[in-house]
Structure formats: C-alpha cells, structure tokens
Amino acid sequence: MGDLVTITPAEHTALARLEERERKVRRGATLQRANDRVGELFILRKGTMMSSVLLDDGSRQILRFQFPGDMMGLTSLVYREAPETITALSDSVVCPFERSALSEILSAHPRLAALMMVYGQIERAALTDRLAAIGRTSAKARVAAILIDMRNRLRMLDKHIGNSFMLGLTQEEIGDATGLTAVHVNRMLRQIEEEGLIARENGRVTFLDEGGLMRAANYADRYEGLDLSWLPAAR
Amino acid sequence: MGDLVTITPAEHTALARLEERERKVRRGATLQRANDRVGELFILRKGTMMSSVLLDDGSRQILRFQFPGDMMGLTSLVYREAPETITALSDSVVCPFERSALSEILSAHPRLAALMMVYGQIERAALTDRLAAIGRTSAKARVAAILIDMRNRLRMLDKHIGNSFMLGLTQEEIGDATGLTAVHVNRMLRQIEEEGLIARENGRVTFLDEGGLMRAANYADRYEGLDLSWLPAAR
DNA sequence: CGTCAAATTGAAAATTATCAACGAGAGTGG
DNA sequence: CCACTCTCGTTGATAATTTTCAATTTGACG
Numbered sequence: 001m002g003d004l005v006t007i008t009p010a011e012h013t014a015l016a017r018l019e020e021r022e023r024k025v026r027r028g029a030t031l032q033r034a035n036d037r038v039g040e041l042f043i044l045r046k047g048t049m050m051s052s053v054l055l056d057d058g059s060r061q062i063l064r065f066q067f068p069g070d071m072m073g074l075t076s077l078v079y080r081e082a083p084e085t086i087t088a089l090s091d092s093v094v095c096p097f098e099r100s101a102l103s104e105i106l107s108a109h110p111r112l113a114a115l116m117m118v119y120g121q122i123e124r125a126a127l128t129d130r131l132a133a134i135g136r137t138s139a140k141a142r143v144a145a146i147l148i149d150m151r152n153r154l155r156m157l158d159k160h161i162g163n164s165f166m167l168g169l170t171q172e173e174i175g176d177a178t179g180l181t182a183v184h185v186n187r188m189l190r191q192i193e194e195e196g197l198i199a200r201e202n203g204r205v206t207f208l209d210e211g212g213l214m215r216a217a218n219y220a221d222r223y224e225g226l227d228l229s230w231l232p233a234a235r
Numbered sequence: 236m237g238d239l240v241t242i243t244p245a246e247h248t249a250l251a252r253l254e255e256r257e258r259k260v261r262r263g264a265t266l267q268r269a270n271d272r273v274g275e276l277f278i279l280r281k282g283t284m285m286s287s288v289l290l291d292d293g294s295r296q297i298l299r300f301q302f303p304g305d306m307m308g309l310t311s312l313v314y315r316e317a318p319e320t321i322t323a324l325s326d327s328v329v330c331p332f333e334r335s336a337l338s339e340i341l342s343a344h345p346r347l348a349a350l351m352m353v354y355g356q357i358e359r360a361a362l363t364d365r366l367a368a369i370g371r372t373s374a375k376a377r378v379a380a381i382l383i384d385m386r387n388r389l390r391m392l393d394k395h396i397g398n399s400f401m402l403g404l405t406q407e408e409i410g411d412a413t414g415l416t417a418v419h420v421n422r423m424l425r426q427i428e429e430e431g432l433i434a435r436e437n438g439r440v441t442f443l444d445e446g447g448l449m450r451a452a453n454y455a456d457r458y459e460g461l462d463l464s465w466l467p468a469a470r
Numbered sequence: 471c472g473t474c475a476a477a478t479t480g481a482a483a484a485t486t487a488t489c490a491a492c493g494a495g496a497g498t499g500g
Numbered sequence: 501c502c503a504c505t506c507t508c509g510t511t512g513a514t515a516a517t518t519t520t521c522a523a524t525t526t527g528a529c530g
Contacts, residue, residue, distance in 0.1 A: 053363065053364075053367045055367060055371050055372065055453060056453065059371045060371075061366060061367035061370045061371045063363045063366060063367075074352075074356055074359075075356050075359065075360060077352060077353060077356050077465070078353050078356040078357060078360075078461055078462070078463070079356075079360070079460055079461060079462065080460050080461070080462040081460060083360050083363070083364075083455070083457070084363065099465035100465055102465075103349060103465050103466065103467045104467070106345050106348050106349050106352075106467060107345035107467045110341050110342035110345070110348070113341050113345070113348040113349075113352075114338060114341050114348075116352065117309075117312060117341075117348075117351065117352065117355065118312060118313050120352065120355045120356075120359070121309055121310050121312050121313040121314075121355075122313060123359070124309075124310065124355070124358070124359065124362070125310060125313075125314070125318050127359065127362050127363065127366065128288065128298045128318070128319065128362065129288075129318075130366060131296060131298060131362065131365060131366050131369065132288045132290060132296035132298075134366065134369050134370045134414065135296045135369045135413070135414030136290050136294045136295070136296045136414060137290065138517080139517075139518070170475085170476060170477090171476075171477065171478095172476080178370070179369065179370030179371060180518075180519090181518075181519055181520080182476090182477085183477095183478085183479090183518090183519075183520080183521095184517090184518060184519070186477065186478060186479085187478090187479090187518095189477095190478085202526095202527080218290060218291065220318070222318070225314055225315050225316060226313055226314060226315070227313070227314065227315040228313070230312070230334035230335055230337075230338050231338065232338045232339070232341060232342045373485080374485075374486070405507085405508065405509090406508075406509065406510095407508080415486075415487090416486075416487055416488080417508090417509085418486090418487075418488080418489095418510085418511090419485090419486060419487070421509065421510060421511085422486095422510090422511090425510085437495090
C-alpha cells in the first residue's frame with residue numbers, strides 16, 4: 001500500500017499485525033480449495049500464486065495471478081465456502097490472518113479501509129480487462145496480453161526488470177488463464193515469436209517489439225492513471 | 236444493504252445523503268463514457284443499466300448488468316479516467332454523489348465500509364463466474380447462464396417473479412455479455428427452446444425445466460451462502 | 471539411464487463467426 | 501391511414517478459429 005500513499009506509523013503498526021504469522025506453501029500446493037469451509041485471509045509475502053475455479057467438466061479457469069503484497073482470499077469475507085481455489089505457482093510464503101483482524105482495521109483506520117476499496121477496484125479493473133480479452137479478442141491477443149501483464153506486475157516488484165523476464169507459467173497455465181488449450185497457446189507463442197515480437201529460451205521471455213506486442217494485445221495498464229485525492233485523512 | 240443486515244437509523248441517514256439528488260437517464264443514453272474524466276459515483280434507483288467496454292475493433296464486452304440499489308461507477312474511486320462505459324438498458328433514474336461523500340461514510344460508519352467491501356466481493360464473485368463461463372464453457376451454457384442470472388437478480392427486487400420474466404435484453408446485448416455474436420445467440424436460444432428448457436414470446440422468457448437449465452449452465456448463485464458474522468458493530 | 475512434466479507438431483473435427491438476406495413490428499411524417 | 505424507416509429477430513451457406521487426438525521431442529532431475 002505504501003506504493004499508493006505514505007503510510008503513517010499507526011497504520012503501519014495495524015497492518016503489521018496482519019503479518020505476524022507465516023506459513024510456507026510449496027509449488028503446486030493448495031492454500032484454499034473451492035467449496036471448503038474457510039475463514040482465513042492471507043497476505044502473500046514471497047512467491048507467486050494463482051486463484052482459479054474448477055468446472056465440473058474438469059477444465060480450469062485461472063482468475064488472477066498473485067504477487068507479493070497482494071491480499072488473497074478476500075472472498076472469505078463474504079462466503080462460508082470458498083468460491084475459488086488458491087494454489088502456489090512457485091514456493092511461497094503467506095501470512096494468514098483472521099477476518100476479525102481486518103474488521104478492527106476497518107474501524108480504527110478509515111483511510112486503510114478506503115485504500116482496500118481502491119485495491120478492490122484495481123483488481124476489478126484487471127478482471128474486467130481479462131473478461132473483455134477472453135470474450136472479444138483473438139487467441140493471439142490474449143496470449144500477448146498475458147505476457148505484458150506478467151511483465152508489468154513483475155516489474156512492480158523488481159524495478160530493474162526490463163524487456164526480459166522469467167515467465168514462470170507453463171503453457172497449460174497460460175491456456176487456463178486465457179481460456180485456450182495448451183496446444184493452441186503453443187502455436188500462438190510461436191506465431192508471436194515468428195513475427196519478431198518476442199524471443200523465448202526455456203521460460204525466459206524477451207520483448208523485441210514492445211509497441212507491436214501492446215498493439216497486438218489491446219493492453220491497458222490498470223496500475224497507472226490513479227487519482228487518490230479523495231481519500232480520508234490518516235488517523 | 237438492508238437485505239444483508241439491519242441498518243441502524245444513523246447509518247440510514249448517512250446512506251440517504253447519497254441519494255439526495257436524482258437524474259433521469261433514457262434508454263440507450265450513456266451515464267459515463269470510457270476514457271472520460273469522471274468524479275461522480277451513482278446509485279441506481281430505478282431501471283436497469285449495464286457497464287461495458289468498447290474495444291478498438293468496435294466490438295463491445297458487457298461487464299455487468301445493474302439493478303436498483305446497485306452502486307455504479309465505483310472505479311472512479313480510483314481512476315482519473317473511467318475504464319468502463321455505463322449505459323441505460325431501460326429508462327432509469329440514478330442518484331449521483333461525490334467521492335468525498337463516500338469517504339465521509341467510510342470514516343463515520345465502519346460497518347458500512349465493511350458492507351461495501353462485502354458487496355465488492357459479491358460483485359467480484361459474479362465477475363469471476365462470468366469469466367469462467369466465457370473462458371471455459373460452450374455457447375449454449377453461457378446463454379443459459381445469462382438467463383438464470385437475469386431471472387435471479389430480477390427476483391431479488393420483485394419476490395413474486397417465478398419462472399417467467401421479461402428479459403429486457405436484445406440478442407445482441409446477450410451476445411456482448413457472453414462473448415458471442417448475435418446470430419449465434421439466436422441459434423443457442425432456439426436450441427435451448429427446442430430442448431424444452433425454456434419458452435419464449437416477444438421478450439418474455441419462461442423456464443420450463445429449471446433444473447435442466449441450471450445443469451446446462453453450470454450456475455452458482457453468488458447471493459446465497461453468505462456469512463457476515465465478522466462485521467464490526469454498528470456505530 | 472530412466473522417468474516425467476512440458477513443449478512441439480500434424481491432421482482432422484467441432485465450434486463459432488461472417489456474410490447476406492428476409493420478415494415482423496413499432497414508430498413517424500405526410 | 502399509408503408508406504417509410506429502423507431495430508430486432510431469424511435463417512442458410514460458407515469461412516475462420518480453435519479444439520481434439522495422437523505422436524514425438526526436449527529438458528530437468530533423481
């Protein structure tokens with residue numbers, strides 16, 4: 001949250017209480033399973049994770065990728081049973097906390113409540129972009145969009161990531177995020193590569209023509225263009 | 236919000252301040268256009284509206300349908316420029332209010348802040364269901380899902396809506412919501428009808444086999460199964 | 471060296487889009 | 501009251517995109 005506004009010491013203390021405990025999650029392990037009874041929320045401290053739903057024909061839709069600093073499992077604010085599965089994409093560390101802890105923060109720190117609504121809306125915008133991409137753009141555009149999105153989000157964590165990065169997703173995972181089959185993802189990656197937009201070498205992707213890639217993907221960065229002047233004063 | 240918890244008089248007064256002004260919006264008129272500079276939020280008082288994005292090849296993706304009581308334009312909490320367009324599906328009445336008004340409520344009424352997060356998460360769940368449907372289910376399933384969703388949401392407003400209701404969407408709008416063409420929507424509606432799941436007569440849809448329809452659609456009702464026991468006390 | 475997940479490739483099939491046309495019904499101006 | 505126009509729904513034929521199935525290859529790792 002410190003990226004958006006300057007956090008006061010009192011707010012910092014309150015947020016730190018959410019991260020008192022730690023739990024390790026191995027790559028592939030499940031933190032929360034859909035339809036399980038749940039109550040805990042999490043902050044991702046290290047690693048990357050994803051939230052997904054499993055349809056009853058066995059296919060999977062990945063809803064969102066999570067990076068360090070993200071809150072996860074916010075839906076258990078609302079539902080008795082989790083609607084989403086949360087899985088580790090790489091070995092990760094999470095900080096579990098109780099709903100009541102969040103409740104106390106909302107009461108004591110209105111500005112943090114507002115900031116959480118802000119994050120909720122950023123996430124909403126990201127989800128709606130994905131929705132529009134899956135509903136209305138070609139397979140190639142969707143794959144390109146995932147590449148750009150992953151690069152941008154990784155770069156938020158590590159400022160000196162440039163045009164080259166470890167993707168950290170299998171082609172099957174890209175397919176589950178974009179609503180395509182792994183086979184078709186493979187063909188689209190190859191096509192994007194043949195057009196000279198990217199280069200690939202075992203998991204590392206390099207953007208050769210970022211402008212062309214953005215145009216192919218119809219991409220909008222939802223972490224830009226923010227206006228937070230309306231936030232209440234810190235308490 | 237009164238559907239979820241009992242609102243105290245003080246909370247009621249605070250919320251009523253959001254609805255002091257009224258504005259009429261004719262069917263087809265645009266309340267907020269994507270990429271316009273915006274600052275206002277809205278509560279929908281009467282009618283139905285939709286939020287959508289327009290891609291630059293001219294195609295449209297409908298993100299969400301709005302019904303009376305819904306807050307709209309929450310993204311202007313965050314962005315200088317609106318990412319979504321909000322349009323009236325029928326003649327409607329909205330109540331515009333300022334971001335600062337919301338800010339004051341968050342500070343003065345923590346339980347309302349929490350309830351707004353709850354609504355945000357319900358909306359998120361609805362969006363992710365749509366995402367999974369568009370990404371991973373057949374055209375027929377997506378159309379069936381829209382039918383069920385519209386019926387359920389209309390029934391929340393009017394308890395004695397049963398198996399028959401006015402859909403209030405053109406086939407083109409159904410297509411833009413499901414990521415299909417209007418032509419294909421037509422064929423899917425016909426097919427669902429021929430299978431005896433629904434009947435249609437100029438805009439009115441009647442469910443003949445609700446169980447079959449739910450199975451065809453892979454449907455989950457996100458307004459059920461809530462657990463709000465963690466909410467802070469009313470102030 | 472053997473094994474296993476992941477990537478790659480080709481061919482055929484299924485789904486969905488595109489194009490083009492027509493019909494029904496609502497509103498509108500003469 | 502009668503063209504006239506417009507939107508919406510409907511239908512058929514064809515094309516494009518994406519999936520499915522079935523191998524095969526590659527690379528990491530014990």
